[in-house]
Amino acid sequence: MRNPSINVAVRSRTRKLAAASVAATASLLVAACGSASSTSSSTTVPSSGSSGTTAASSANSGGTYLVGVPIAETGPNAQAGTEIFDAEKLAADQINANGGVLGHKIVLNEQDDACTAQTSVAAANKLVSLGVKAVVGGYCSGASLPAEPIYSRAGIPNILAAPNSSALVQGGDKSVFLMDPTSSLQAQEAAKFFANVLHSKKVQVVDDQSAFGVNVADLVQSNLKTLGVPTASIQAVPATQTDFSALINTIKSNGATAVYFAGYYAEWGLIVKQMRAAQVTIPLVGADGSVDPAFITTAGTAANGTYFTIARTTQFLQGSAATAFTNQYKSTFGSTPGPYSAYGYDGMNTLAAAIKQANSLNPAKVISALHSINTTGLTGSISFASDGARQGASFVVLKVVDGNFALAPVQP
Amino acid sequence: MNLIPDIGAGIFLGAFFGLIALGYSMVYGVLKLINFAHGDFYMVASYVSYSIFAVVVVGHQTGWLTILWVGLVTMFAGGLLSVASEQIVYRRMRGRPMLSLMIAALGVSEVLENSVLNIPAWGPQYRAYSVSFPSTGFNVDGSHYSWLQLAIVIVTFALTAIVYLIVHRTMLGKAMRAVAEDRVAAALLGVNVDRVISAVFFMGGALAGAAALLGGLYYGQINYLMGFTIGLEAFTAAVLGGIGNILGAVLGGFVLGILQNVGTGLVGSQWALVFSFGALVLMLWLKPTGLLGERVGQRM
Numbered sequence: 001m002r003n004p005s006i007n008v009a010v011r012s013r014t015r016k017l018a019a020a021s022v023a024a025t026a027s028l029l030v031a032a033c034g035s036a037s038s039t040s041s042s043t044t045v046p047s048s049g050s051s052g053t054t055a056a057s058s059a060n061s062g063g064t065y066l067v068g069v070p071i072a073e074t075g076p077n078a079q080a081g082t083e084i085f086d087a088e089k090l091a092a093d094q095i096n097a098n099g100g101v102l103g104h105k106i107v108l109n110e111q112d113d114a115c116t117a118q119t120s121v122a123a124a125n126k127l128v129s130l131g132v133k134a135v136v137g138g139y140c141s142g143a144s145l146p147a148e149p150i151y152s153r154a155g156i157p158n159i160l161a162a163p164n165s166s167a168l169v170q171g172g173d174k175s176v177f178l179m180d181p182t183s184s185l186q187a188q189e190a191a192k193f194f195a196n197v198l199h200s201k202k203v204q205v206v207d208d209q210s211a212f213g214v215n216v217a218d219l220v221q222s223n224l225k226t227l228g229v230p231t232a233s234i235q236a237v238p239a240t241q242t243d244f245s246a247l248i249n250t251i252k253s254n255g256a257t258a259v260y261f262a263g264y265y266a267e268w269g270l271i272v273k274q275m276r277a278a279q280v281t282i283p284l285v286g287a288d289g290s291v292d293p294a295f296i297t298t299a300g301t302a303a304n305g306t307y308f309t310i311a312r313t314t315q316f317l318q319g320s321a322a323t324a325f326t327n328q329y330k331s332t333f334g335s336t337p338g339p340y341s342a343y344g345y346d347g348m349n350t351l352a353a354a355i356k357q358a359n360s361l362n363p364a365k366v367i368s369a370l371h372s373i374n375t376t377g378l379t380g381s382i383s384f385a386s387d388g389a390r391q392g393a394s395f396v397v398l399k400v401v402d403g404n405f406a407l408a409p410v411q412p
Numbered sequence: 413m414n415l416i417p418d419i420g421a422g423i424f425l426g427a428f429f430g431l432i433a434l435g436y437s438m439v440y441g442v443l444k445l446i447n448f449a450h451g452d453f454y455m456v457a458s459y460v461s462y463s464i465f466a467v468v469v470v471g472h473q474t475g476w477l478t479i480l481w482v483g484l485v486t487m488f489a490g491g492l493l494s495v496a497s498e499q500i501v502y503r504r505m506r507g508r509p510m511l512s513l514m515i516a517a518l519g520v521s522e523v524l525e526n527s528v529l530n531i532p533a534w535g536p537q538y539r540a541y542s543v544s545f546p547s548t549g550f551n552v553d554g555s556h557y558s559w560l561q562l563a564i565v566i567v568t569f570a571l572t573a574i575v576y577l578i579v580h581r582t583m584l585g586k587a588m589r590a591v592a593e594d595r596v597a598a599a600l601l602g603v604n605v606d607r608v609i610s611a612v613f614f615m616g617g618a619l620a621g622a623a624a625l626l627g628g629l630y631y632g633q634i635n636y637l638m639g640f641t642i643g644l645e646a647f648t649a650a651v652l653g654g655i656g657n658i659l660g661a662v663l664g665g666f667v668l669g670i671l672q673n674v675g676t677g678l679v680g681s682q683w684a685l686v687f688s689f690g691a692l693v694l695m696l697w698l699k700p701t702g703l704l705g706e707r708v709g710q711r712m
Contacts, residue, residue: 075536209682236682240641242631243428245421246676246684249555253414253677266538270633277547279556297540298633 062103065361067092067351068127069110069137070120070147071161077115081139083338084161085110088136090325090332091348101355106348113147115140124150132156133363136347139340141165141212148173156363157354157370159347162340164311165212169387175367177384179343179350181311181393183212187219189395190285190309192412194258195227197397198283204232204256206247206271208239208263216262216287232256237267244271248278258283265290269298276302283307285397291339296403307408308398312379313339316396316407322378346377417555418673424561426669427568430662431623432646433653434575435494435616437661440650442592442612443506445513449497449520451643453617456524457490457624458634459534465542465628479629487621493524494617495610503606521639528636541632564626571622572662575615579658588612592656648692654705663703668692 069088072081085108092106100106109130111123120143127135128150134157138144141163151158152173160168164180194200203224207217217234224231232254235247244267251259259275259282261268268290275284276299286295288310296303314326314337325345329337350373355361358369374383381392399408432454439447464482497520505513528534549558579585587608590598599605627642628634645668653664668688675687695702 206681233680235680238685240638242627242633242638242642243421243425245425246418246673247681249414249417249421249673249677250681252417252555266633266635269538269540270631273544273632277556277558279547294538294540298538300540300544300632 062100062105064107065101065104065134065355066107066109066130066132067348068130068132068135069108070113070123070127070135070144071110071137072115072139072143073110073112075114075116077139080162080338080340081112081115083341084137084139084344086333087325087329087337087341087345088161088348090329091345091352095349095352101352102359102361104361106352110137113138113140113143115143117143117146120144120147121150123147128154128156133361134351134366135159136344136351137161138163141168144168148176151175155367157351157367159351159370161344161347166215166389167211169385169389173388174371176388177350177370178388178390179347179379179382179393180340181390181395183216184219185393186288186309186311186395187216187223189397189412190220190260190287191223191227191229193285193307193309193397194224194260195229196412197408197410198258198285200229200258200283202230202232202254202256202258204235204251204254204259206235206237206259206261206263208261208267209236210239210263212289213263213287217260220260220262237263237271239263239267241267242270244274245278247271248275248280251275251282252278252280256282258285260285260287261290262287263289265292265295266298269295269303272299272306273302285309291398291405296400296405301403303400303403306400308400308405309395310398312394312396314342314378315339316398317342317378319378325378342378346379346382349377350375350382414677415674416553418677419670420552420555420557422670422673423666424557424565424669425673426649426666427565427662428623428627428665429646429649429668430665431568431571431619431626432642433649433661433665434572434658435619436643436646437650437653437655437657438575438612438616441656442588442609443502443513444510445502445517446647447502447616448514448517448643448647449524450494450616450620451639451641451646452521452524453490453494453497453639454620454624454627454642455634455636455639456493456528457486457617457621458628458638459528459531459539459636460489460621461486461625461628462539462541462634463533469543479625483622483625486625487618490621490624491614491616491618494613494620498610498613503609521643525636525639534636536636538633538635541628541634543629544632545629560626560630564630567622567626568662568665571619572658575619576658578615584608584611648689650702652692652695652702654702657702657704660702660704667703 069085071085072078089108092108096105111126113120113123124147135151136159138160139162144160144163145168152175158176160178162180164178164182166182166184168176168178194203205217205221207213221231221234235250237247268286272284285307291308291310326337353375354366354369354373358365371384379393383391385391397408397411398405436450439445461482464485469478501516501520505516529536545560547558549556579588587603590603591605591608595605649664649668650661652667653660671688671691672684676684679687
């Protein structure tokens, strides 16, 4: 009865699996995504497809190497998608300026996946029929998951910039690689934070009943048990709920001294606001899906002092390379890079590194090179587990200070 | 187990449900139409008051007087929208099979949701109200309630009393009851049926508008799809209390609010909806007319 299409259409960090579970309210889904899916192709790529050149600054004598970028370009996630794509363009331009990949110039062809399953599948088929040699993109797990088998069948490497649902690497697909570390790492960091930094006596884990939320909540709960931190039984709040007084009463009566919320910013903003209004002052920690400026506008001053676990996003990267990237991005596109821009940038460079290592443009050889790659990017050292999950990237804890997300002073 | 805080929270949530259920129930009373677009009147009215606060009131002190005039404007907007839907859609379809009308109501709902989606200043994002209330208030049994929560309950009682008095003590109300009972006979006796039905829609929409303002002030977050959920909950409250019955709608709101909260306390939040809607099914089985339901033909 609740309307799960909100998961797909509205949450800005719907990189998860919500899309897979919405068949029930198909009409509302169509309503929610109608505007998003109406323009499927991008504006920068001509309809002739492979001749579209978005990263053609420096010509090279050799041929071209076509890379597909399935990304959200319309709908509520359009901004995040564009920020990833722009970073990939920047990376491709730099690679081309340095001679391209084995003398071939990288040419990008982006297709809108609108962060929905249907559009994403259409985009994947389009890219495969255009003959792309590799794919680097993606923002929403829910959109990337159904497209995965299409790239897998085509036998091309599928590097995902932001999606991080562990379901993406559980299908046994050997050609998928995640740049963004999966939820299991997030859960470990969260549990360590409760145990070592907050010294919590009893933790209440809450999820939003989305595939992403339930997955993270279960992982956090089991990690807490491993570390010997007492927990209350997991509570779940349906997406679209606005009144959380019952949950707050439960937390007050079960003696929890800290709360972890695995879900998105819309509910978490309301929960935090109502929790503080009810004069519950225990530490509150949210998952990465809740990191959004809209959380702060909803929760208001109650947002201050709350914590979040999140993969090191662009603004929290350290080092001269990251600074150089941010400056370059600003001067090229006139805006600051988005949270996952660095993951798109690293994805493109990782592909180039794999081609170099394979010394071949052959997709199968590039895939096997990616499995053994060991390189360094903006987001840390880059290698992949055998299932394609990112190794080397780290999670951090953020704290809201004066209405802004900042690195928490004490990290787990 | 903490029954008293759960009931306290349930009363507050129930008042909110009740206000919306009231409009649902009134329209059902005169037209026997389950107006699925009613939740969306609430949603659009929320956006209206959101915009007033964001554009007009910005920079001003949000005292009770400001709340009052914004509330009246929001109620008027909700009422106008409701009347417009009646005059543009439902009036033309009067006399058609009820199924056609209900599907038309779903259509109105989709039109409103997608219109809000496509208005740039509103759009698909979650929007937060620019005003918020301090959480000062009072404590009962260790639980804190804000003055705003109390105000929501009081406003619900006041508006219910006004609606009750209009329906039972005025000529217009008498006409409404006559139209509800027998439209043709009422017309033969000189009642302007169209005007009476419009008045009912206006009152229902205005109540949704009042709920929109209160919900906006308390929860502070709105979204173009929220009317669907709240509409369904209000509909459930109306059925619980006995659809078509004014006091029943509000009573049903309180019962649903308390059931949801107590259910969470008893069986955990995952099962709260199973608990409250299980109770609804039980209710429909044991007493299909609802708590205060009367036999068909004598409602309102």
